[in-house]
Amino acid sequence: MFxxxxxxxxxxxxxxxxxxxxxxxxxxxxxxxxxxxxxRFTDNVYARITGAARNLVKECDEVEDKYGIPVVNKRxxxxxxxxxxxxxxAEQMLIVAKTLNEAATDVRVDFIGGxxxxxxxxxxxxxxxxxxxxxxxxxxxxxxxxxxxxxxxRAGINIDAVLLMGKTIKEAARLTADxxxxxxxxxxxxxxxxxxxxxxxxxxxGVGEADAVINVGVSGPGVVKKAIDRAVGSxxxxxxxxxxxxxxxxxxxxxxxxxxxxxEVAQHLGIKFGVVDLSLAPTPNVGDSVGEIFQSLGLAxxxxxxxxVALALLNDAVKKGGxxxxxxxxxxxxxxxxxxxxxxxxxxxAQGHLSIEKLEAMTCVxxxxxxxxxxxxxxxxxxxxxxxADEMAIGVINKKTTATRLIPVPxxxxxxHAFFGGLLGESIIMPVNNATGENRFLRRGGLIPSxxxxxxx
Amino acid sequence: xxxxxxxxxxxxxxxxIAAVTRILFEQNCNIENVSQTILQNEFSGIFxxxxxxxxxxxxxxRHLDDGLSPMxxxxxxKRLSEANESRTAVESEPFVVTTMGPxxxxxxAAITAIMASHRVNVTNLQAVFKGGDDPxxxxxxxxxxxxxxxxxxxxxxxxREKALALSLDISIQHxxxxxxxxxx
Numbered sequence: 001m002f003x004x005x006x007x008x009x010x011x012x013x014x015x016x017x018x019x020x021x022x023x024x025x026x027x028x029x030x031x032x033x034x035x036x037x038x039x040r041f042t043d044n045v046y047a048r049i050t051g052a053a054r055n056l057v058k059e060c061d062e063v064e065d066k067y068g069i070p071v072v073n074k075r076x077x078x079x080x081x082x083x084x085x086x087x088x089x090a091e092q093m094l095i096v097a098k099t100l101n102e103a104a105t106d107v108r109v110d111f112i113g114g115x116x117x118x119x120x121x122x123x124x125x126x127x128x129x130x131x132x133x134x135x136x137x138x139x140x141x142x143x144x145x146x147x148x149x150x151x152x153x154r155a156g157i158n159i160d161a162v163l164l165m166g167k168t169i170k171e172a173a174r175l176t177a178d179x180x181x182x183x184x185x186x187x188x189x190x191x192x193x194x195x196x197x198x199x200x201x202x203x204x205x206g207v208g209e210a211d212a213v214i215n216v217g218v219s220g221p222g223v224v225k226k227a228i229d230r231a232v233g234s235x236x237x238x239x240x241x242x243x244x245x246x247x248x249x250x251x252x253x254x255x256x257x258x259x260x261x262x263x264e265v266a267q268h269l270g271i272k273f274g275v276v277d278l279s280l281a282p283t284p285n286v287g288d289s290v291g292e293i294f295q296s297l298g299l300a301x302x303x304x305x306x307x308x309v310a311l312a313l314l315n316d317a318v319k320k321g322g323x324x325x326x327x328x329x330x331x332x333x334x335x336x337x338x339x340x341x342x343x344x345x346x347x348x349x350a351q352g353h354l355s356i357e358k359l360e361a362m363t364c365v366x367x368x369x370x371x372x373x374x375x376x377x378x379x380x381x382x383x384x385x386x387x388x389a390d391e392m393a394i395g396v397i398n399k400k401t402t403a404t405r406l407i408p409v410p411x412x413x414x415x416x417h418a419f420f421g422g423l424l425g426e427s428i429i430m431p432v433n434n435a436t437g438e439n440r441f442l443r444r445g446g447l448i449p450s451x452x453x454x455x456x457x
Numbered sequence: 458x459x460x461x462x463x464x465x466x467x468x469x470x471x472x473x474i475a476a477v478t479r480i481l482f483e484q485n486c487n488i489e490n491v492s493q494t495i496l497q498n499e500f501s502g503i504f505x506x507x508x509x510x511x512x513x514x515x516x517x518x519r520h521l522d523d524g525l526s527p528m529x530x531x532x533x534x535k536r537l538s539e540a541n542e543s544r545t546a547v548e549s550e551p552f553v554v555t556t557m558g559p560x561x562x563x564x565x566a567a568i569t570a571i572m573a574s575h576r577v578n579v580t581n582l583q584a585v586f587k588g589g590d591d592p593x594x595x596x597x598x599x600x601x602x603x604x605x606x607x608x609x610x611x612x613x614x615x616x617r618e619k620a621l622a623l624s625l626d627i628s629i630q631h632x633x634x635x636x637x638x639x640x641x
Contacts, residue, residue, distance in 0.1 A: 001581055001600070002553070002598075002600075002639060004583060004585070004596065004598060007553060007555055007598050007635060008555070008593075008596070009638075010630070010639070011555050011628045014634075015626075015628060066550075066631055067630070067631045067633070067634055068628075068629065068630050068631070069634070253638045256638050257638065260633060260634070260637045
């Protein structure tokens, strides 16, 4: 028997605050599909994915129906293709990407992640082929997401790989110039990439994972915002310690729901339950924004002084609440601040409250990094690489995940508008310091050694 | 021992449970289950007790009535037959149905008629109607068991349509959601 207050608070969360499960992602191991024959490999991959994920959408829909909680995105992550398809050249990698796209389409998932390479310490043959194939693969497919891990706290920063990614991103943008460089929105560059992210575009199934696993991404920026609004409404003098408690309690509730749904889907599919990723992931809808939380906390806009500390408070409280709620926490687990995907954040950029430098500072205290940032089309490969390297340094030194998803929008300049559509949203193009200038520091290449605190053994 | 169910009704005040149980104790009765609730200022209690064979139902009533009527309480007893315990259990899932909206006569009747037609069993009902148009002042919360073989979609649709016709905001959620959030 529940009290009236308990019942009504839950009903309210579901009805008015956009509480949902953001992503149920089925991880599928492709390593035993290995073959040096491209036809055989792609046949194996297609059969494996469509076999394992045949009922994914149906089961998610059934659980959604039973509990009345939307499972917004059903997705697949696979073993890094650079490893699973190591013998292949770039042309063959393109065929693999198309196979992934076809399998994803046939099982009705919107994205499939894992067109990925791990090159933090060196680039192997398969890695190079995959990265070379990336621009065309992301242009020719709709559902394939790619990621490259170029740095880690244990290995350091592979600047050669960073430079290669600068070039790759430019090329991907050029090939999709008619769509504002859309291919780049499906490509993340990482430091310390986790093996079990359920969120796109960074999801892939780590090589240390089992045959199949269900990972769940919970969300709920709307729920957190409303909880803060309600608390501040009833007590305008709330101090920040109390605000942190409120966010913590809310994150707990949201995570409990995510775990309940995830476990049920996993059980229906007969697949092991992996992790809950406790991230606040916004969408371009009003009321589903991380940026709006900053305003509820009392800042004029995300990006003004005070934003970094506010994000630190938010991120920490979300983790504490979520960690207590779930027995298995993983993935990125933090707040996302993707510019184009969050209406409020893209408005803050348009109004001049938020610069790319402030965004970078904020990524020191949250997960992900420079996410869905549209920058001028004439930004040079070197400058792109330099922005990536700066972001990687933050991750490597702070022993955390950071990433970039930068879109140099072809033919457009700072202040112009870029439109990606759907969940990817739209944004003003943010100015970049020394966009077209050269960068001799980066061009030296090589491996920046791992920091002293990586020597922990 | 025979089994009896006793209900006690009356204006709430301290000492009601003490009075009832003292009489039962004095008559050598054994309490198996008790549930009590207070609605506004009215007390209602239900007791399932084992009664010694030697104590007649008429005598039990006399003892209870003598002790409780001075407190303004009404007592009713009924013998429980063994058959009562074996209502055939139906495989079902627990849900919570919540409505909010303007008060008017017949709300509970309208909602429960649909539930009954789908063999939905109400296991707990809390309803508050303070009148007026404030939705939070007029709430019904049904904890129900919906048989697995019931037509869930038709049930949901009928409930939603009825709620719409009555200007009620309705929510139909699985009970596990409430447990996940409210219970550790």
